[in-house]
Amino acid sequence: GNSVTQMEGPVTLSEEAFLTINCTYTATGYPSLFWYVQYPGEGLQLLLKATKADDKGSNKGFEATYRKETTSFHLEKGSVQVSDSAVYFCALSGRDDKLIFGTGTRLQVFP
Amino acid sequence: EAGVVQSPRYKIIEKKQPVAFWCNPISGHNTLYWYLQNLGQGPELLIRYENEEAVDDSQLPKDRFSAERLKGVDSTLKIQPAELGDSAVYLCASSLGRGPYNEQFFGPGTRLTVL
Numbered sequence: 001g002n003s004v005t006q007m008e009g010p011v012t013l014s015e016e017a018f019l020t021i022n023c024t025y026t027a028t029g030y031p032s033l034f035w036y037v038q039y040p041g042e043g044l045q046l047l048l049k050a051t052k053a054d055d056k057g058s059n060k061g062f063e064a065t066y067r068k069e070t071t072s073f074h075l076e077k078g079s080v081q082v083s084d085s086a087v088y089f090c091a092l093s094g095r096d097d098k099l100i101f102g103t104g105t106r107l108q109v110f111p
Numbered sequence: 112e113a114g115v116v117q118s119p120r121y122k123i124i125e126k127k128q129p130v131a132f133w134c135n136p137i138s139g140h141n142t143l144y145w146y147l148q149n150l151g152q153g154p155e156l157l158i159r160y161e162n163e164e165a166v167d168d169s170q171l172p173k174d175r176f177s178a179e180r181l182k183g184v185d186s187t188l189k190i191q192p193a194e195l196g197d198s199a200v201y202l203c204a205s206s207l208g209r210g211p212y213n214e215q216f217f218g219p220g221t222r223l224t225v226l
Contacts, residue, residue, distance in 0.1 A: 032211030101153025
């Protein structure tokens with residue numbers, strides 16, 4: 001079945017550092033891929049998405065490119081801020097429209 | 112515009128007791144989801160509604176869990192009786208419709224602790 005694997009956290013960075021959170025997937029067909037973010041005490045929010053191979057999703061300085069050849073959708077940001085501290089979830093949606101989430105990666109950014 | 116509303120935010124009960132969670136989706140959203148999120152894990156779908164019809168409840172443990180969405184708006188998820196392993200966060204989400212072009216909006220969740 002469909003599944004998502006993302007790097008374990010926590011990821012600890014200093015402000016203005018470069019961020020990469022790895023995500024790989026297993027799916028039949030051509031799924032849509034998503035990154036969700038969960039700030040402390042809040043619900044999950046869609047951060048960005050890509051619906052076909054080679055698409056790049058971007059939002060708030062974050063980017064991720066749908067790589068079919070490596071079945072990956074790594075999240076990147078050039079310069080993180082303290083306010084980016086949150087839990088990030090990679091997810092996919094297949095033919096059945098069901099969202100399958102990874103286990104989440106906690107990001108901690110220190111001043 | 113108000114987001115997805117859930118109540119209560121926190122609930123502590125003893126095992127074998129019943130518990131219910133309530134969700135009010137974003138106005139106009141026809142599709143409603145209930146997810147279970149265990150500690151350190153991503154959310155897992157329990158049930159999905161299209162209006163008042165449950166179209167995917169394959170992951171709902173039907174021996175103790177039940178859900179309803181009367182009139183196709185608010186929804187209630189019930190556990191009876193609760194077990195220790197049910198301690199988790201229960202998330203509600205809604206979207207205009209199905210498919211990857213319809214963003215799912217999540218509520219803050221209800222954190223259940225079963226003692």
